[in-house]
Amino acid sequence: MRRLLIPLLLMLPLGLANAGTAEVRIEKMKFVPEEVRVKAGDTVVWKSYERRGYHTVWFKDEGLAESEPMFPEESWQRNFDKAGTYTYICGPHPEMIGRVIVE
Numbered sequence: 001m002r003r004l005l006i007p008l009l010l011m012l013p014l015g016l017a018n019a020g021t022a023e024v025r026i027e028k029m030k031f032v033p034e035e036v037r038v039k040a041g042d043t044v045v046w047k048s049y050e051r052r053g054y055h056t057v058w059f060k061d062e063g064l065a066e067s068e069p070m071f072p073e074e075s076w077q078r079n080f081d082k083a084g085t086y087t088y089i090c091g092p093h094p095e096m097i098g099r100v101i102v103e
């Protein structure tokens with residue numbers, strides 16, 4: 001038990017220190033930036049800076065459910081633990097397209 005526990009305790013702070021957060025702003029009917037690069041383990045937070053209306057983040061290609069609607073000041077987040085390119089749209093405005101590249 002002791003031999004297992006110590007390596008786990010040593011790894012935990014390293015894992016937490018490495019995880020980062022990136023913000024994608026939603027403003028003027030756009031995701032800003034449209035393409036964001038993060039590292040595996042990072043979290044991306046989308047936040048609406050609009051004055052009215054709502055947007056969503058929908059990773060439709062992956063067959064995932066659409067996010068809750070984001071009204072002004074609201075946010076939604078997703079953690080990415082695998083490298084890859086993740087394209088998403090806004091449900092009500094499919095012309096709004098964004099991409100997350102996980103390295």
Ligand SMILES: [Cu+2]
Pocket residue numbers: 029054055056090091092093096
């Ligand atoms: Cu939208």
